[in-house]
Amino acid sequence: MGNEKGPPGQTPSLWRRRRRYFIIGGIIMLVIIIGLTVGLGVGLTNANRGPQCYYGHCPSSSSSSVPSPTPAPPAGNGTVINGVWQPENGTTWQYQLATPVTNPSTDGIDVWDFDLFDNEASTISDIQGNGSKVICYLSVGSYEDWRPDKGNFTQADLGNQLDGWPGEYWLNTNSDNVRQIIAARLDLAVQKGCNGVDPDNVDAYNNDNGLGLTQQDAINYIEFLADEAEARNLSIGLKNALEVLPHVIDRMQWSVNEQCLQYDECDQLGPFIDQQKPVFHVEYPKGEGNQNNARVSADIFNSICDSPSIDGFSTIIKNTNLDTFTEFCQVTLP
Numbered sequence: 001m002g003n004e005k006g007p008p009g010q011t012p013s014l015w016r017r018r019r020r021y022f023i024i025g026g027i028i029m030l031v032i033i034i035g036l037t038v039g040l041g042v043g044l045t046n047a048n049r050g051p052q053c054y055y056g057h058c059p060s061s062s063s064s065s066v067p068s069p070t071p072a073p074p075a076g077n078g079t080v081i082n083g084v085w086q087p088e089n090g091t092t093w094q095y096q097l098a099t100p101v102t103n104p105s106t107d108g109i110d111v112w113d114f115d116l117f118d119n120e121a122s123t124i125s126d127i128q129g130n131g132s133k134v135i136c137y138l139s140v141g142s143y144e145d146w147r148p149d150k151g152n153f154t155q156a157d158l159g160n161q162l163d164g165w166p167g168e169y170w171l172n173t174n175s176d177n178v179r180q181i182i183a184a185r186l187d188l189a190v191q192k193g194c195n196g197v198d199p200d201n202v203d204a205y206n207n208d209n210g211l212g213l214t215q216q217d218a219i220n221y222i223e224f225l226a227d228e229a230e231a232r233n234l235s236i237g238l239k240n241a242l243e244v245l246p247h248v249i250d251r252m253q254w255s256v257n258e259q260c261l262q263y264d265e266c267d268q269l270g271p272f273i274d275q276q277k278p279v280f281h282v283e284y285p286k287g288e289g290n291q292n293n294a295r296v297s298a299d300i301f302n303s304i305c306d307s308p309s310i311d312g313f314s315t316i317i318k319n320t321n322l323d324t325f326t327e328f329c330q331v332t333l334p
Contacts, residue, residue, distance in 0.1 A: 077110040077133045083233040085133060085195045086253050087111060090331040091278045093314050095256075097137060098323040106130040108328075113137055113198050113256065113280065116185065117147060121192040128193065135237070135256075136194035140182050140225060141201030143169045152181050160210030162201075170201075170209040173221040183228050196235035198256050199225055203241040219247045226251035237280070242268045249275065256280045266309040273312040273334065281313040284320045291319045295327060305329035 078087035093111040094104075100118045104127055112127055116136040124134045143153050145167040157178050159170035171178050189197050202222055204213040218241060226248070229236040235253040238245060242265055245255075254277050260266040261283055269279045285300050286292075295301070296317060305315060315329035 077131075084230060084253065085235045087133070087235075087278050089273055089276055089278050089312050090333050091280075091314055092328070092331070093135075093280045093316065094326060095280070095282055095316060095318060096322055096324060098321045106132040111135060111280070116189055116192070116194065116197070119192075124193045128195075133195040134193070135196045135198045135235075136189045136192065137198040137200065138182075138185050138189070139168075139201050140185075140199040141171055141173060141204055141221075143171055149181060149184070152184075153178070159204070159213075160208055163207070170204050170207065170211060170213070172211050173202075173204070173213065174217060179224060182225070186228050186232055186234060189234060190232050194234065196237065196253065197229060198237060198239060200239050202239060203243075206241075206243070215244055219244050222248045223251060245269070245271065249277075252277065254278045254280060256282075258282050259284060261304060261307060261309060266307075266313070269313070279310075279313040281310060281315045282318050283315065284318060286319060288320050291321050291323065291325075293325050301327065 077091055078085055080086070087110070091110045092108060093113060094109045095113045097115050097118075100120075101112065101114050101123055104112060104123065106112075106127060109132055111133045113135040114137060116138045119136075124136075127134055142162055142165075143150065143158050153171070154177060157172050157175050159172065162168045162170065173179070186197065199222075202218050202225075204211070205215045205218050222238070222241075222244065226236055236251075237254040237256050238248060238252045239256045240258060242257075242260075245268060249271055252272075255269055255272045257266075257269060257279055258281075260269060260281060262285075266281075269281075272279050283304050285296050285304065286294075301317070304310075304317060310329075311332055312334045313329075314331055317327040317329070319325045
């Protein structure tokens with residue numbers, strides 16, 4: 001995404017000419033003052049951009065200004081193509097999974113992405129009534145032992161535990177039973193009024209899944225998900241899983257990506273922008289140990305939001321637990 005909504009630069013004041021000039025020296029002094037003011041303004045503007053660096057690997061900066069967390073004005077939230085919502089590049093978004101959304105603000109936010117099970121249909125209706133869209137998050141590739149439909153899975157459906165996620169296990173996405181359960185979750189998304197779905201954990205091939213799942217299995221499963229979503233007039237995005245992007249992008253309406261800047265992978269998402277499909281992008285620069293409302297430094301903020309690697313992306317900065325804390329980058333469309 002391009003230029004972040006950082007701290008505004010200083011602009012020189014407009015000098016009003018006096019009606020009468022008493023002496024030539026006064027004129028000269030006025031010109032000198034104007035020149036110094038303009039120079040100062042330009043210097044401060046450049047300083048406030050911060051060093052071009054990433055996640056704190058920056059030269060020191062004396063700037064004490066901090067960026068505004070207010071999102072850019074909405075770019076709009078897309079069109080409907082053959083019954084399926086297609087958001088456009090530059091669509092602003094909010095991502096919250098830690099807790100149910102209550103009293104959501106839609107000021108400057110085109111799209112909300114939140115948990116399918118944890119949020120009520122009335123919340124979705126309220127958001128849509130204010131002109132925004134809703135993407136409902138669900139894990140389609142893992143068993144979660146806290147979900148209300150957990151009893152529908154069998155032991156044969158489960159693989160290894162997800163590393164670092166107690167109570168969560170990889171699913172055999174080739175299983176007819178698994179696919180029936182996930183299809184029922186898509187039915188729930190329709191019942192609640194979701195505009196689209198954010199299907200997580202389709203990248204078992206990159207993990208010790210215990211089921212022998214491969215990239216081709218992921219491609220086949222994503223195509224199944226796209227078919228099921230389309231049949232229900234739900235739009236759908238690719239969640240991470242960049243290795244399979246070339247094989248499935250034509251079936252997707254957007255991408256949700258985590259940490260492509262941190263892992264130097266953002267260039268792989270360019271085809272989405274080229275096809276006028278938004279990249280909903282999030283970075284977690286504060287790490288696991290800082291789940292708080294403290295804003296990141298201006299250096300880190302600028303190094304993320306001014307990175308040319310994310311031009312056109314809809315980028316936000318979040319805590320890793322995906323609570324309410326958010327800082328918004330301003331979208332720069334290529």
